[in-house]
Amino acid sequence: MLNRCPACDAPAAEPFFSVTGLPVHGTAVLADPASARAVSVGDQVLVLCGHCGTVFNRDFAPELLDYSGDHEESQHHSPRFAAYAEQIAADWVARFGLSGAHVVEVGCGSGDFAAELLRAGAGRVTGIDPHFVPERVRPELAGRLTAVPAEFARDQVEPGTAALVCRHTLEHIPALAGFGAELHAGLRRGGGRALLAEVPDLGRILAEGAFWDLQYEHCSYFTPATLRTFLLGAGFADPATRLTYADQYVVAEAGPDGTPGPAALAPQLLDGLRTACLDFAARVGDQVGRWRSWLGERASAGDEIVVWGGGAKGLTFLNVVEGGGAGPGAVRGVVDINPGLQGRFMGGLGLPIRAPKDLLDSPPRAVLLMNPVYTGEVRSTLDGLGLGSTELLAV
Numbered sequence: 001m002l003n004r005c006p007a008c009d010a011p012a013a014e015p016f017f018s019v020t021g022l023p024v025h026g027t028a029v030l031a032d033p034a035s036a037r038a039v040s041v042g043d044q045v046l047v048l049c050g051h052c053g054t055v056f057n058r059d060f061a062p063e064l065l066d067y068s069g070d071h072e073e074s075q076h077h078s079p080r081f082a083a084y085a086e087q088i089a090a091d092w093v094a095r096f097g098l099s100g101a102h103v104v105e106v107g108c109g110s111g112d113f114a115a116e117l118l119r120a121g122a123g124r125v126t127g128i129d130p131h132f133v134p135e136r137v138r139p140e141l142a143g144r145l146t147a148v149p150a151e152f153a154r155d156q157v158e159p160g161t162a163a164l165v166c167r168h169t170l171e172h173i174p175a176l177a178g179f180g181a182e183l184h185a186g187l188r189r190g191g192g193r194a195l196l197a198e199v200p201d202l203g204r205i206l207a208e209g210a211f212w213d214l215q216y217e218h219c220s221y222f223t224p225a226t227l228r229t230f231l232l233g234a235g236f237a238d239p240a241t242r243l244t245y246a247d248q249y250v251v252a253e254a255g256p257d258g259t260p261g262p263a264a265l266a267p268q269l270l271d272g273l274r275t276a277c278l279d280f281a282a283r284v285g286d287q288v289g290r291w292r293s294w295l296g297e298r299a300s301a302g303d304e305i306v307v308w309g310g311g312a313k314g315l316t317f318l319n320v321v322e323g324g325g326a327g328p329g330a331v332r333g334v335v336d337i338n339p340g341l342q343g344r345f346m347g348g349l350g351l352p353i354r355a356p357k358d359l360l361d362s363p364p365r366a367v368l369l370m371n372p373v374y375t376g377e378v379r380s381t382l383d384g385l386g387l388g389s390t391e392l393l394a395v
Contacts, residue, residue: 001058001059002047002056002057002058002059002060002174003058005049005051005052005054005056006054006056006173006174006175006176006177006219006220007049007052007054007056007176007177007180007220007230007233008049008051008052008054008177008233008262008263008264009177010049010050010051010052012047012049012058013047013048013049013050014047015045015046015047015058016046016047016048016277016278016280016281017044017045017046017277017280017281017284018043018044018045018046019043019044019211019214019320020041020043021041021043021319021323022041022042022043022044022214022215022216022316022319022320022348023039023040023041023216023315023319023347023348024039024040024041024042024064024065024216024217025039025040025065025066025216025217025347026215026216026217026311026312026313026315026316026347027217027311027312028347029340029341029344030344030345030346030347031344031345032345033345033350033352034350035345036345036346036347036348036349036350036351037348037349037350039347039348040064040066041216041348042059042060042061042064042216043057043059044057044059044214044216045057045058045059046058046214046221046277048273048274048277050270050274051262051264051265052226052229052230052233052263052264052265053223053225053226053229053265053269053270053273054176054220054221054222054226054229054230055202055220055221055222055226055277056174056176056219056220056221057216057218057219057220060174060216060219062174064216065217077337077338077339078337078374078377079377080373080374080376080377084244084245085112085113085116086116086119086120088198088244088251089113089116089117089119089120090120090121092117092120092163092165092196093117093120093121093122094120096162096163096193096194096196096253097162097193098117098120098121098122098162098163099121099122099123100121100122100123101122101123101124101161101162101163102122102123102124102125102126102158102160102161102162103117103122103124103125103126103161103162103163103164103165104125104126104128104156104157104161104163104164104165104186104190105117105125105126105127105128105164105165105166105167106128106129106152106164106165106166106169106183106186107128107129107152107166107167107168107169107172108127108128108129108132109129109131109132109168110132110136111127111132111136111137111138111141111145111147113165113167114127114141114145115138115141115145117165118141118144118145123144124144124145124146125144125145125146126145126146126148126156126158126161127145127146127147127148128148128150128152128156129148129149130149130150130151131149132147132148132149133147133149134147134149152179152182152183152186153182153186154182154185154186154189155186155189156186157186157187157189157190157192158190159189159190159191160190160191161187161190161191161192162190162192162193163187163192163193163194163195163196164183164186164187164190164192164194164195164196165196165197166183166195166196166197166198167196167197167198168198168199168200169197170197170199170220170222170227170230171199171200171218171219171220171221171222172217172218172219172220173219173220174219174220176220176230177233177234180230180231180233180234180235181234181235181260183195183234184234184235184236184256184258184260187236187256188256192256193255193256194253194254194255194256195231195236195252195253195254195255195256196251196252196253197227197231197251197252197253197254198244198249198250198251198252199221199222199227199249199250199252200213200218200221200222200248200249200250201222201223201224201243201247201248201249201250202221202222202223202226203223203224203276204247204248205221205280206276206277206279206280206283207276207283208283208287209280209282209283209284209286209287210287210395211284211287211288211316211317211320212313212314212316212317212320212370212395213313213316214316215312215315215316217312222250223250223273224241224242224243224250224252225241225265225266225269225273226265226273227239227241227250227252228240228241228252229263229264229265230263231252231254232258232263233260233261233262233263234260235256235258235259235260235261236254236255236256236258237254237255237256237257237258238254238255238258239252239253239254240252240253240254245373246372246373248371248373287395288320288321291317291321291395292321295321295322295330295331296330298330298365298366299329299330301365303330303364303365303366304332304362304363304364304365305330305331305332305364305365305366305367305368306331306332306333306334306335306359306364306366306367306368307331307333307334307335307351307367307368307370308334308335308336308367308368308369308370308374308378309334309335309336309369309370309371310334310335310336310338310341310344310346310353311336311338311341311370313370313371314334314336314346314370315346315347315348317370317395318331318334318346318348318349318351319347319348319349322349323348323349331351331368332351332364333351333352333353333354334346334351334352334353334354335353335354335355335356335358335359335367336353336354336355337355337356337381339355341353342354342355342358356381356382356385357385359382359385359387359390360385360386360387363387363390364390365390365391366390366391366392366393367382367390367391367392367393368393368394368395369392369393369394369395370394370395371394371395372394372395375392375394378392379392
């Protein structure tokens with residue numbers, strides 16, 4: 001249990017929301033229903049720091065996580081997501097002078113964004129991630145993309161590095177203060193111009209009651225203001241933050257020449273965030289009740305329902321709404337465009353994950369889409385399969 005804020009070390013307040021029994025991995029590839037139902041579970045007990053505004057999972061237990069098996073985290077099979085990654089990579093290369101330069105990506109996952117940086121003109125990229133082994137480097141990128149399968153440390157940043165990129169990594173870090181210090185020291189060691197970071201936006205999650213965006217692996221959550229506060233405390237200079245990707249992500253860009261030290265969120269911003277946190281439980285209750293009612297009506301009518309999204313959003317949504325025997329059990333399967341998930345099973349409930357074309361075997365009455373940003377491409381896919389009469393609803 002975390003009794004102090006992992007970002008600023010202030011004493012932890014009382015939790016404002018909790019959800020129990022979540023499968024701890026949103027990216028695990030599970031071969032059969034039995035192993036899917038037997039996955040480890042943990043609790044999200046969310047606390048708002050009354051000093052810096054960071055929201056964190058007080059009960060996060062890193063020992064529950066096991067990345068020794070297969071994991072599939074890539075979102076680049078979506079044209080919409082791939083286009084966004086291409087755009088932000090090109091923007092960063094152009095605005096921060098990364099053409100022909102060396103860039104370090106911290107928490108690079110499968111290396112998809114590192115490849116985008118190279119396509120945008122970066123000279124070399126070093127991808128640091130415990131699970132990014134040299135065998136995952138595509139042959140055509142050999143010599144330009146270097147895999148370092150390790151936890152990040154400052155001495156991995158070689159002199160002459162132009163920038164550090166840290167996309168969708170900070171939310172996975174339980175020891176934020178130490179990690180921030182390593183990032184800052186690494187950027188200064190390399191002589192880099194900028195830290196370029198991206199995280200999910202907590203503000204949208206709170207405002208929408210979007211409980212499906214709570215993942216056990218995400219132990220820290222940020223808004224634009226609290227991400228800026230965190231980076232200031234870590235020693236980064238003048239962090240600029242903005243919302244991107246239909247306001248789902250926070251992007252931060254910061255220089256190296258700040259001074260590490262305690263950083264507090266402005267009182268008026270903290271008051272607004274505290275109100276949003278306190279209202280969150282009621283919003284989640286409304287969302288869960290709404291979807292249980294809708295699924296129950298569909299089950300009573302004999303309609304087959306499929307969830308589109310076999311990753312972490314779908315996993316949280318289904319395990320909360322239909323898990324533990326509390327839900328109506330209306331969902332019979334999950335669809336995902338990622339070939340690495342097709343033919344596998346979702347953690348917790350053990351539902352099968354199918355390819356879109358498999359819907360033709362038993363056309364569903366409705367498809368429930370886990371992220372509205374993909375509505376256009378999913379509607380196009382359904383229509384292309386001849387499933388124009390299948391209803392498409394986004395959460």
